[in-house]
Amino acid sequence: MKISVQKEKDCKVVNWANGTSTELFVFPADGNFQTRDFTFRISTATVEADETTFSDFSGLTRILMILEGNIMLIHEGRYTKQLAEFDQDTFDGSWPTKSQGKVRDFNVMFKENVNANVAHFALISGQKETFKLKGTHDFFFVQNGSFRCANFEIQKNDLLIIERKETKSIDLECIEHGDLVKVEIVSMS
Numbered sequence: 001m002k003i004s005v006q007k008e009k010d011c012k013v014v015n016w017a018n019g020t021s022t023e024l025f026v027f028p029a030d031g032n033f034q035t036r037d038f039t040f041r042i043s044t045a046t047v048e049a050d051e052t053t054f055s056d057f058s059g060l061t062r063i064l065m066i067l068e069g070n071i072m073l074i075h076e077g078r079y080t081k082q083l084a085e086f087d088q089d090t091f092d093g094s095w096p097t098k099s100q101g102k103v104r105d106f107n108v109m110f111k112e113n114v115n116a117n118v119a120h121f122a123l124i125s126g127q128k129e130t131f132k133l134k135g136t137h138d139f140f141f142v143q144n145g146s147f148r149c150a151n152f153e154i155q156k157n158d159l160l161i162i163e164r165k166e167t168k169s170i171d172l173e174c175i176e177h178g179d180l181v182k183v184e185i186v187s188m189s
Contacts, residue, residue, distance in 0.1 A: 001167040003150055008157035016055070019046035021107075024159045025139065027185075036060070040110035040185055042139060042159070047071065047103050057093025060109045063118045064089050065181060067143050069103035086120040086179070106141060106181055117184040123147070123174035130169050135184035138162040138170075145178010 012023045014033070023033060024042045031038030036059065044067065064073070065088040073081045073089055076096040081089050083103075091097065093109065108116050123129060123145070131140075140149070140160040147154050149172045154160050156178075162170060172180070 002161075002163040003152065003170075004161045005152050005154055006159040006161060016045075018049035018052045021045040024141065025161060027137070038109075038111075039187065040108065040114050040116065042141075042183060043107045043109075044141075044157075045105050045107060047099060047101070047105065050100065050102065052099045054097040054099065057109060060093035060111060061116070062091055062093050063108040063116055064091075065106040065118055065120070067104045067106050067181075069101060071099050071101035071103045071105070074098045074100070086181075088118055106143075108183055108185075110185070113188045115186045115188070119182045121180045121182060123172075123178060123180065125174055125177050127174045128171060129174075130171050131182065132169050133162060133164045133167060133184075134186070136164065136187045137183075137185040138164060139183040139185075140172065141181040141183070143179040143181060146175040147178065147180065148173045148175055 006024055014021050022044045026041045027039050033041060066083045066085050070084050073083060075091055078095060083089060108118055110116050142154050142156055142158050144156050149160055149170060
């Protein structure tokens with residue numbers, strides 16, 4: 001098992017029409033977001049306009065979780081969904097999608113040979129939790145608070161990266177009350 005931490009200050013930030021996107025992780029490591037040449041990508045983004053049209057990400061599935069604020073997602077011709085903090089929606093990246101509301105969100109995009117799962121966990125100071133590791137890659141994003149895992153202390157906007165081989169679980173201790181977003185990635189290829 002390989003464990004590492006990606007600090008927000010070391011992440012690539014790109015501007016888009018109505019906010020910013022911070023790339024926390026891309027696989028493979030030489031993957032390119034602009035050309036869509038990647039297997040999966042994890043990022044956070046801000047939506048700073050009252051109304052936004054989402055970019056076309058044909059060939060990718062998207063999981064969008066709200067970290068701060070509220071948003072109305074409008075998947076034209078399909079459905080509309082109101083999302084509050086830690087609510088999520090999974091949708092095809094090719095769907096014409098608009099949004100209403102200013103938010104900070106968490107995004108996972110992946111190709112068809114990958115499955116992904118995103119979940120939120122709130123922990124209180126002193127709480128210790130054992131998390132099952134089910135993916136080929138597992139991630140813990142710190143929305144707020146601070147946590148300890150193995151020899152690492154992870155804080156707000158850090159991403160704990162676990163590339164799993166044989167270990168089936170990992171222990172995290174909450175140092176300061178906070179919220180974690182756990183991502184499981186299972187590569188089928």
